[in-house]
Amino acid sequence: MKDAAKQRLIFAMDVDDFASAEKWVTQLHESVGLFKIGKQLFTKCGPAVVQMVQERGGQVFLDLKYHDIPNTVAKAAVEACKLGVKMFNVHALGGLEMMQRTVAEVDAYCASAGIERPIMLAVTILTSSTEETLRGIGIDRPVTEMVPRLARLAKDAGFDGVVASPKEVGLIRAACGEDFRIITPGVRPAFASLDDQKRVTTPADAISAGATALVIGRPISAAENPLAAAGKILEEIEAALEG
Ligand code: C5P
Numbered sequence: 001m002k003d004a005a006k007q008r009l010i011f012a013m014d015v016d017d018f019a020s021a022e023k024w025v026t027q028l029h030e031s032v033g034l035f036k037i038g039k040q041l042f043t044k045c046g047p048a049v050v051q052m053v054q055e056r057g058g059q060v061f062l063d064l065k066y067h068d069i070p071n072t073v074a075k076a077a078v079e080a081c082k083l084g085v086k087m088f089n090v091h092a093l094g095g096l097e098m099m100q101r102t103v104a105e106v107d108a109y110c111a112s113a114g115i116e117r118p119i120m121l122a123v124t125i126l127t128s129s130t131e132e133t134l135r136g137i138g139i140d141r142p143v144t145e146m147v148p149r150l151a152r153l154a155k156d157a158g159f160d161g162v163v164a165s166p167k168e169v170g171l172i173r174a175a176c177g178e179d180f181r182i183i184t185p186g187v188r189p190a191f192a193s194l195d196d197q198k199r200v201t202t203p204a205d206a207i208s209a210g211a212t213a214l215v216i217g218r219p220i221s222a223a224e225n226p227l228a229a230a231g232k233i234l235e236e237i238e239a240a241l242e243g
Contacts, residue, residue, distance in 0.1 A: 005237040007033040008207065009230070010061055010183065012217030014038065018045045022052055024221070029058040031230040034086055036061040036215055050083045059086040061215075065123050067091035070101035077102045077120075078109045085118050089163060092122035092150035099157030107158075119161070121183060122154035124172075127165045127199075144168075148175035155180055161212065166201035169209045185215040189233055192219030203233050207240035 011032040015021050025035060035058050041049055042064060050060050062085040066073045073090055080088040090102060099122065110117045124147045125134070131143060139146065148171045151162045161181025164172055169182050188200040195218050203214055216233060223229035 002234070002238070004241060005234045006031065008213040008237050008241075009233060010034045010036050010213055010215045011220060011230075012036045012038070012185070012215050013041060014217050014221070016040055016044055018049060018052070021045065021049055022056075024226075025053050025056045025058050027227060028220070028230060029053075029056055031227060031234065032058075032220075033213070034059045034061045036063050036217075038063040039065075047083055050085060054084060061085070061087040061089075063089060065089055065091050066102075067094045068098075070094075070098040073098050074101045074105040077106050081106055081109050081113070081115065081118055084115075087119040087121060089121040089123055092124050092154045092162070096153055096157055099154055099159060103158035119181065120159045121161050121163055121181065122150065122159050123163050124148075124150035124154075124168075127186060144171060148172055151176050151180070163215075165199065166206040166209060166211060167199055169206070169211055173210045181212040182210065183213045183215060184211040187214045187216050187219075189219055189229075189236060191229070191232065192223070195222075203236045204240040204243075207237055208243070 009032045011028055013021055013024055013035045021041060035053050037049060037060055053060050062080050066076050073094060106117060125143050147168050151172045152175045154162055155176045162172060163183045165186050166184040172182055184206050186197050186200050187203055187206050188194055189203055194200060206214055220226050220229045
């Protein structure tokens with residue numbers, strides 16, 4: 001059960017230098033399933049930081065949210081596979097052809113290399129976007145319609161799941177079924193501060209609502225005892241899985 005909970009905890013490694021990343025991986029690799037490396041850390045440190053996580057026994061969620069023409073995204077995704085990442089993502093707004101082509105090229109590469117396909121996720125509508133943001137780019141549809149629509153498009157393209165707000169889990173489950181992964185940030189255990197997250201859910205509620213895994217950063221990194229904070233979150237996830 002401990003391992004089931006661990007696989008559902010993704011640490012958002014939002015640091016901007018190699019040494020800090022190294023420190024977090026050393027401290028947390030036995031408590032968290034994956035380390036999320038985003039645009040800032042990857043732009044600063046490159047593939048070496050991915051390798052460092054793997055050498056220390058951790059696995060990587062490469063959060064670069066690819067969005068480009070189909071050929072470019074497919075080729076970038078194959079490079080992510082070559083780095084051995086466990087999970088990576090694209091923007092579903094890139095469209096069906098972009099996602100289908102990415103699935104096809106990733107599948108072909110992984111088959112030829114004899115490696116397991118990484119978990120492929122799509123971002124639907126960023127939670128920082130409001131209806132006003134969408135109107136500004138010419139999309140006159142509510143976020144509650146766009147999110148399940150884009151999630152369904154990702155599923156139809158052969159993607160494994162989406163990154164979404166815990167508040168959107170129900171809509172996405174209804175559109176995409178039970179075996180679709182939903183990874184949720186915006187999670188705050190009762191003991192942590194809200195930071196700049198406005199609409200938050202506890203780990204237990206997110207798991208009970210149907211989230212597959214949780215992305216959590218500051219409630220662990222800003223805690224007085226990060227290892228203990230991760231432990232408490234694992235306990236909460238475990239209890240929700242059992243309940
Ligand atoms: O520190 P905190 O737990 O808020 O970190 C959450 C992580 O998830 C950050 O890396 C943040 O960029 C990311 N994220 C988010 N909300 C989204 C998408 C990603 O907080 N909608």
